[in-house]
Amino acid sequence: MNYMPITESMFLIAESREHPMHVGGLQLFTPPDGAGPDYVRSIVQRLRDQDEVSTRFRSRPADPVGILGNLWWTQDKDIDFEYHVRHSALPQPGRIRELLQLTSRWHGTLLDRHHPMWEGHVVEGLEDGRFALYTKMHHSLLDGVSALKTLERSLSTDPDNDDLRAPWTPNRSGKKRASGGSSLNPLSLASGALSIGGDALGLLPASAKVAVQAFRDHSYTVPFEAPRTILNGPIGGARRFVAQSWELERIKSVGAKVGATMNDVVLAMCGGALRDYLLELDALPDQSLTTMVPVSLRRDDDEVGGNRVGAIIASLATDIEDPLDRLIAVRQSVQSAKRVMSDLSPTQILALSALNISGLAFSPIPGFVSVTRPPFNVIISNVPGPRTPLYWNGSRLDGVYPASIVLDGQALNITLVSNNDQVDFGIIGCRQSLPSLQRLIHHLEDSLGEMEKAAS
């Protein structure tokens, strides 16, 4: 047994039937030419035969029942592969819609703590002949970014490589460990902030002072000033998951027209889509929605690369109707927040990020979300993914859509992955608070289309 640090056990302690604390990834594949009707079944069988399992994928809480017992990890020697690797199928007519419905159901159920806390679902029956892999992993084992890296590591750049690698196979390639990118993940930042504990306390007033000064230039967004929306109430246990890809080129060329980054354009897309979505439900507040977004703070004059990451809060400019004005407002808000952070030391950045994220830490406290203003309205994470086409046993990866965690007060999470020449959006929401979530996909397209039209 191994001691479990609070940064891991917090996800077990905070978990309840309304707040599952697992992350998911939905990967979509096109099988190679000549794949027969048994292709998917053979993949399931070959995955189950991969019985060499890394420590992480053999870990479960030593005492699954008690909260105090959750402080130790134990590693299972025998893995029940028939339990963990699941073969599934879509009902008629086998559209992406049926796939997303199934993923929504899976993402809304708790992982069993008596088994290592992960599941892999291989799905056949898409009408166009493709297949999917939905992987579900507990956040105490692996954060969202690491989970995506782990999935990516099992793929190959070689379409002819038929060495079917499983995500749980121990890493011997000497590649960077999967947890390398974890600091980009908001919940990891939250746990990092918690773990610095007392140290951060002394730093908070200093960085808060910096933030308040910056607030005076009106483009800096401070936490706990977000409007109340339907995105920010208590949540239920059921989920809606929707996903879609957009061409990276479209996003980049809109950005190039107004000097905005790819991240700015994506945030403006989300702002426009959320504006339309809330308008349709007659639930758009006058004040703009805000987003908490992890950003890279690396500057051109940095001598060593390093990993300067912070969590900023930015405006989504949902109070602005004009698409280009909205994009420019988002860009200004992001730049202002980055400017504040880039003048700080790495420890100060962590402390200010902790202040920005701190609202999340209160989510498990009953009633907290109903008496305070939201710290921000929605988390939008932009995760770097593969830069070249990838293959799995000869099957081409067509998309990878992250399904993250929603919380009381944060009923929506948008996570996107830049994947080769496209950007893959994975959107998870509380089923009860957020009706017709699939409308967001149409609104995202409309929002991008309007920016393209206005910029041309």
Added chain:
Amino acid sequence: MNYMPITESMFLIAESREHPMHVGGLQLFTPPDGAGPDYVRSIVQRLRDQDEVSTRFRSRPADPVGILGNLWWTQDKDIDFEYHVRHSALPQPGRIRELLQLTSRWHGTLLDRHHPMWEGHVVEGLEDGRFALYTKMHHSLLDGVSALKTLERSLSTDPDNDDLRAPWTPNRSGKKRASGGSSLNPLSLASGALSIGGDALGLLPASAKVAVQAFRDHSYTVPFEAPRTILNGPIGGARRFVAQSWELERIKSVGAKVGATMNDVVLAMCGGALRDYLLELDALPDQSLTTMVPVSLRRDDDEVGGNRVGAIIASLATDIEDPLDRLIAVRQSVQSAKRVMSDLSPTQILALSALNISGLAFSPIPGFVSVTRPPFNVIISNVPGPRTPLYWNGSRLDGVYPASIVLDGQALNITLVSNNDQVDFGIIGCRQSLPSLQRLIHHLEDSLGEMEKAAS
């Protein structure tokens, strides 16, 4: 909002991720001649359109989060039918095995308390063209027997009746209410025993005295004297579900040879199968396993029918190798237990049943199952089902297999339904404690076969 009696709220309070408190039913259907590829899909659509919903199927706990809040029911006006009625499919090759795997997964996940607490899964993709309906209902709303009655009520004796009735449609036929048979259900008996509370306390010593006297004739089985087995440890959250039908005629003719009832033969089948199952795992105790089984106590000289039901504990004679000797020992044990009860008044019967069942009430107490001997080893319930062939929208009902509840200390539950000319067994177990549960099905067949051979 309505006040929730303790007999209902106890199932919400006792529920945890390791102990889901829902009951399930798996129904298997053969579609009518000429049913097209869209047949199942059209059933799903027609079910979702049945928007008249009885109070029971609109009920959920008013405050789904707090334990204290679970004392009130609230009724939802708008039902999210896309959430409750789920269209699913089996992966290749679409055998009964794949159907049972899927059912096992569904039965191991918690119902969302933010929705009325039921789900219906319509499953296509069986290789033989049949389809299935798995229905999952929370025990606080409906016990297992009532759930089966509710499913049965939506069927018709007329193969040409294409009026697709949903289980949640309000009952206007004037038929007896579904809860009529509920007292045959062991968990309902347990809640009944709890609800009589103080009254029963005064009665217990008297009936315990009767039981102790009967114990002296050596064929009466008392609670808390069962051997420790792998069936009686703490459980995890994952489940295994297996199911099979046997011809009623085979069971009856074995019974006729030795003057045993259909229930005696079924218990002896289970005894023989559990003996073989535990022998294979090198886990058979010397002392015989015992079962808690609800029985009808109506005697021939009863003037009025009435519903005299008691919960007895009987030996499964797993210490006896010879199949006919085992059947005779089971019959004696059941008769002895019934004799004790039949001399009692209805209130005394309830009190003695409460004593027999009382072990279940301690299951939620942490550590209880590890320090005491089990009250009995396994619950086996025999539920009367339809006596004639039934149809649903022209589809013939081929089998109805109950999936009940397992608890700490009771990792296995066998529930059988007499259905027309067959007996349908539904067996649910804790996935972790009970490996290869599908072996039980083969052992049940062997056990019946051996009795037939010995009796011929």
